[in-house]
Amino acid sequence: MGFYFEKFEHRVPEAPIPHSPTRELLWQYFAVVALVIGAWYLTWRWTDSLNYDALWYALPLVLAETGAYIGLILFTINLWKVEDTPKKSPPYQLSEIVDYTPEDDRPISVDIFFPTYDEDPELVRLSIIDAKKIKYPKNITTNIYILDDGKREEMKKVSEEEGIFYISRNSNIGFKAGNLRNAMEQTSGDIIVICDADTRPFPTILEHTLGYFRDSNVAWVQTPQWFFDLPEGKPLPVFLEKYLSHSGRWLGKAIQSVMGEVRVGADPFVNDPKMFYDIIQRRRNWCSASFCCGAGSLHRREAVMEAALKSYAEQIEKEVQKTGQELQKLTGETEISPALYDTLQKQILHENEFTPYRFHVSEDIYTSIVLHADPERNWKSVLHPEVESKMLSPQDLLTWTIQRFKYAGGTLDIAKNDNPVFRKGMSLPQRFMYGTTVWSYLGGIWNTIFLFSPLIYLFFAIAPVEAYSTDFYIHILPFLILTEIAFMLGGWGVAGYVSKASYLSFFPVNLRAIWTVLKGEKIKFPVTPKDRQEGNFLHLIIPQLSVIVLTSLGILFAWSQFLAHDGDYTLSGVLINTFWGMNNILALSGIVYAALWKPDDA
Template structure:
């Protein structure tokens, strides 16, 4: 039995459908986005030329810089979301020749290797994934082989694998972590396509039937499917939650609140794990630029593309090593040329030192490998974000797990930005560069988000203003920008609640700053397996910075209101109101992650019985 079976009660859940395509809505989004950009540009220009407080430039300039940086991020985000494509499922290929026309064995059935990468997860959890993979269907004869890639080298994992009739693969070291695990498995397998699964991935029967059709295009290198966390808490309606605490009066208050702002659910998705914004909006709208990147689990890869990219990268790296050694030899020996025999020895040594790996040995191996494939201009490899959920997996169960995962994403992306910036990588098209720039730029946002969080606190506590005056002219520039921006984003992400993602983006600042500092210091971001079971403990220590924002904003609001009543300060009524509202928005964003630190999942029936027995 699985050690922690709380999620078994979610087995009957079905994933939400993909967001439908609408040409009318897309045109409206593009119109509103352009309008917001024009008004935003007007606002930024005015901020620099007509609104800076000359008596507090130390405050005014950093805030204006932060607003400018955020506007640049907005430009990139609009470019990312600019265009969508209608949903279309390609016809499943019947034989290998349908996806590889030049292959000598074009008449044989397609072969697929389904790979589950595991390290220390519960073998019984992996068993569920194996059983689901065995249920995959296909309209034509197909050779599906399931492999368990166990980097933990556990006898119990081997036993489960053999009981389910799958192939057990392990290795003597953990070099390269997940990327190294996949590389070793590719040496042991021969499928035409690879399905990459994490230990908790549960593939649906339609996964291959709905995705292999994209590979009719011989340049299609990989297809990513949306990741869906099937165990996300559904939460409770606000009236029901308040009724539990305060009885009938609480229920009435809850209904009153919902009449004003609409339905409110408490406890839904406490860690903002629902990835619909990322997959249904951000990733899907990169298809037009051939810039949707691989996200690991739930992706299908053409073996030829992955191996060819590995060989090209291997050859390029060997050449770089050879040039470096040749330069050192010529400088030290003061000879113009190196003898052919020595050059051959240098090349041999460089080839022996370099590691041939299909997936980059990196904490963010999925996006890194995507960049390598996309930049292969000679082959012109393509990618596709498939719109339909084809598997399910477990969400992070606690704030510690969420923190480990998010830090890995941020640190890994920033490491690529610093050491192999895709903006300057040969082979990528301009749209692809901008799409990758959008991703990496977003991880720099904590640098200016921290200014947005503490700017209203500073004004409320001191009365020092970053603008010349909170006048009608100020609001005349600001409010149209905020309104048009909100309208544009609402239409662009129609069908998805965008506020939780925006709040998480803002509340991410301590972890983001830590990742930036780690990379600036030259430290290596190590790979840590995301736990698949809930970690025990008090997680409030992880949200001290967010708590500080909350407390300081509240203290500032009380102080500023008192200052207005008493007088004798530089506070203005319009400035206090504007900054309290600004601070309130920040506090609401911070509260989400603070609540996540104290959230506890519903107790499973099994756990309840154990407690009673004890």
């Protein structure tokens, strides 16, 4: 059968963004200046600008600004510098990647795992075929495994036809984490390569990454995920010509002559992960704080098992102590007898399963936290900057929403129950980096306030500040301008506005994740669909549409009132809230397009 992505097979990934010490120095300079000016602005906001006649509005907004400013500080720390882990030559013998001398030295063995559940077996076959093309300059042992949680005969048949190993199990306990645990019990590779069902590894993946494991403290290496099927979109002249005939084509060319190439419909779901891997994760290498993201990662078996054993022991001890304290309250005893303690321990051991990968919707980052927090081994992580595989992106808004909710809910659930910021064993920089990740998912709170705040002035002429005076502009404009310059330099090579707009559009999913975690509900494990889901997805963006419609009406209303000299509207107030509202509309328009988007051949 044919797949929609066959026409994209010729694509090759971009090279990593080249490191420029000069640009990095400029970024650091402007970032520091922007933060200082931002602190000055916030001090003024709290002490001299609040509208005390509308504190119900002024206080939430200034709190939102403060929350965003804290996020800005954390993001600045995250992006501070590029310090790639030095590459090393590919190892051959086991003795080259461990800190002891093996009794019987041998070639390194590598297991390549493809966990699958309900994906098309022919899609998985493509991943297997590419995995079989992996090359290595030395003769090491490489085994490929299909881990089929769907227990499908057709998947087993594909495995047999391709000459690889097939592993299934009787239950789906723990979902992907449980699937990986089951496979680890039946395999023995020194290094484990984790792939998704649609991950197509390049022939160079082992040759380019195994060298990092020469450092015996490197626990895992994450390679960037690259979606080779992102829609290219249409050039603006072609798009406008469809609706405005020849005049549209000329208009499009005129706009492009000023702005450069503009493609309408390119990557409608903002799936391009370059910002995340090449900027955010890569900038964490200097303090060994890049975390595992699953597909495209390589793990040292010893590290996974050792950390899991320690984590398991801690978990059992905590539960024994908790149960013991409850028994003491019931019985009035001051201490638990050794015999009862042993009985409790055995019972709890029986009730809790040992798993190398945590049974959690975000098992990848959870396992990373456990390894980074091991003070005895000082496990390191590496973000390898070059793309070493290709995979498929979400092709509809429903899939996109499922994926984003899992990311947000899973991370926040970890923050609530086992917060890495306060976990023993983490270095201070690692705490900051994990804190940045957690804080970013709380952004849905202040983003919601930023989106709805202009409406209060546009409809009711109530301002959050005493006045939109010269003093207001003197404080806010330098902060905004310097911040834009700083992060343009800090994120050089990546479309920054698109990422910010996507983050803002994310607010309903983010709020739902926050509320789900606060209620104590378990984040579910839905498998991200690999096929495009058909249907109308406008119902998924009702909050965003509401903001767009209300803001548009508010702008019209405010201007009509101002021009009619009706109400307390001022020119400055109407202008700044119109600009604010238009920026919100522009930022949210992308997700509206994504909800309506269909591939050209649909």
